[in-house]
Amino acid sequence: RIQIVEESMTVLRHNDLGGYTVPAHGLYPFQWNWDSAIVASGWAVFDEARAWQEIESLFSGQWEDGMVPSIVFHKPSTTYFPGPEIWGTKEKPSKSTGITQPPVAAMSVRFLYEHADDPLLAMSEAGKLFPKLLAWHRWFYKARDPFNTGVVAILHPWESGMDNSPAWDEPMRFPVDNLQPYVRCDLNHVHPEMRPTKETYDHYLTLLYRFKNANFYDPDKLYHISPFRVTDLCVNCILFRANRDLRWLAIKLGRQEVVAEIDAWLDKGFQGFESLWDEEAGIYKCRDQITGKLCPAAISAGFLPLFAGVVSEKRAARLVRTLEQWLEQVKYGVPSMDPADPRFEPLRYWRGPVWIIINWMISNGLKHYGYDALANRIKDHSIALTSESGLFEYFNPVTGEGEGGHDFSWTAAMSLAWMD
Numbered sequence: 001r002i003q004i005v006e007e008s009m010t011v012l013r014h015n016d017l018g019g020y021t022v023p024a025h026g027l028y029p030f031q032w033n034w035d036s037a038i039v040a041s042g043w044a045v046f047d048e049a050r051a052w053q054e055i056e057s058l059f060s061g062q063w064e065d066g067m068v069p070s071i072v073f074h075k076p077s078t079t080y081f082p083g084p085e086i087w088g089t090k091e092k093p094s095k096s097t098g099i100t101q102p103p104v105a106a107m108s109v110r111f112l113y114e115h116a117d118d119p120l121l122a123m124s125e126a127g128k129l130f131p132k133l134l135a136w137h138r139w140f141y142k143a144r145d146p147f148n149t150g151v152v153a154i155l156h157p158w159e160s161g162m163d164n165s166p167a168w169d170e171p172m173r174f175p176v177d178n179l180q181p182y183v184r185c186d187l188n189h190v191h192p193e194m195r196p197t198k199e200t201y202d203h204y205l206t207l208l209y210r211f212k213n214a215n216f217y218d219p220d221k222l223y224h225i226s227p228f229r230v231t232d233l234c235v236n237c238i239l240f241r242a243n244r245d246l247r248w249l250a251i252k253l254g255r256q257e258v259v260a261e262i263d264a265w266l267d268k269g270f271q272g273f274e275s276l277w278d279e280e281a282g283i284y285k286c287r288d289q290i291t292g293k294l295c296p297a298a299i300s301a302g303f304l305p306l307f308a309g310v311v312s313e314k315r316a317a318r319l320v321r322t323l324e325q326w327l328e329q330v331k332y333g334v335p336s337m338d339p340a341d342p343r344f345e346p347l348r349y350w351r352g353p354v355w356i357i358i359n360w361m362i363s364n365g366l367k368h369y370g371y372d373a374l375a376n377r378i379k380d381h382s383i384a385l386t387s388e389s390g391l392f393e394y395f396n397p398v399t400g401e402g403e404g405g406h407d408f409s410w411t412a413a414m415s416l417a418w419m420d
């Protein structure tokens with residue numbers, strides 16, 4: 001373990017571009033939103049000031065309306081597509097994408113605050129960040145839940161963080177536009193079998209250009225024109241959990257006047273999850289808002305309501321049975337989709353591989369519901385994967401091999417903050 005701790009610190013230092021951490025050089029050469037928020041908890045273990053700086057630099061990309069973009073382009077790079085020249089955002093001229101990502105940041109701010117060795121610094125940093133976090137969460141409800149259902153929509157698979165999840169197979173069936181020829185950079189870094197297909201990228205870019213044409217990512221327009229509008233479990237479970245942490249921070253920081261507003265999100269959100277439960281499958285599912293149907297694929301985000309804390313004891317037991325069935329079919333958990341599904345691909349990104357950050361969330365949720373043995377089993381799998389294969393982006397659930405990018409920041413951060 002000592003060796004992996006040292007290796008993890010080295011990875012974070014190596015990926016530090018001065019105040020922000022890239023997920024991996026080459027493959028992802030900018031600041032990614034949820035990556036950074038998770039990476040901050042890793043920094044916190046050995047450099048508290050640097051941890052706060054990570055979140056601050058992420059919020060330097062925050063838009064006027066409160067949105068925090070999925071990528072902040074602090075410095076130019078030629079190793080990623082689509083970069084700032086393609087996004088061409090107006091608000092922060094060419095400095096960010098025009099879409100968001102799972103709102104992990106409030107969870108990290110609470111983590112940093114609770115683990116602070118320097119309480120004065122924590123108080124002042126959390127105090128500065130609180131209004132920004134609040135503005136982002138408000139943006140989610142205003143821009144992505146205009147009909148007040150309690151759960152928010154994503155408009156691009158990149159917003160879910162689980163870019164090529166099989167849950168998007170049906171919602172991504174819209175016809176693609178006539179695209180200018182383009183060259184992907186991801187395939188220069190990672191084997192094509194481990195990345196989304198060309199067809200999937202054509203859909204990603206169709207959405208990007210349509211959003212840009214909608215008055216440069218105007219959120220009011222986007223919600224209505226997007227052919228892809230989904231209630232995603234990853235974003236909604238993280239938002240719910242982050243709301244709980246935001247509430248905790250509000251009280252600590254003497255901002256009681258916003259507690260009722262957050263409570264209303266929590267109450268409504270709790271009800272919103274009801275409509276995502278699939279009793280027969282024994283797992284939560286995403287919903288395609290365009291057709292109104294549940295997305296048929298069972299994916300690892302289907303266990304995240306445990307992490308949000310919105311599950312009854314009875315349903316938790318049912319989720320545990322489903323999870324145990326998944327684990328029987330692979331050597332290492334948790335695969336990103338049901339291994340019994342014919343679409344399961346142990347190499348391809350979010351269509352099979354194990355992701356350590358999702359393992360952390362599922363394990364944390366299981367502990368909360370009293371399933372300590374299973375929670376520890378998932379942690380043990382995560383420790384085995386990282387110590388035997390290295391600090392990779394994701395892992396093959398059948399063989400344990402590392403896949404995608406290596407020297408990967410959030411995997412290193414999880415080694416420090418969770419698998420310690």
Ligand code: DGY
Nearest residue numbers: 081082158161163186
């Ligand atoms: C990508 O692969 O380009 C995405 O932005 C990462 O989620």
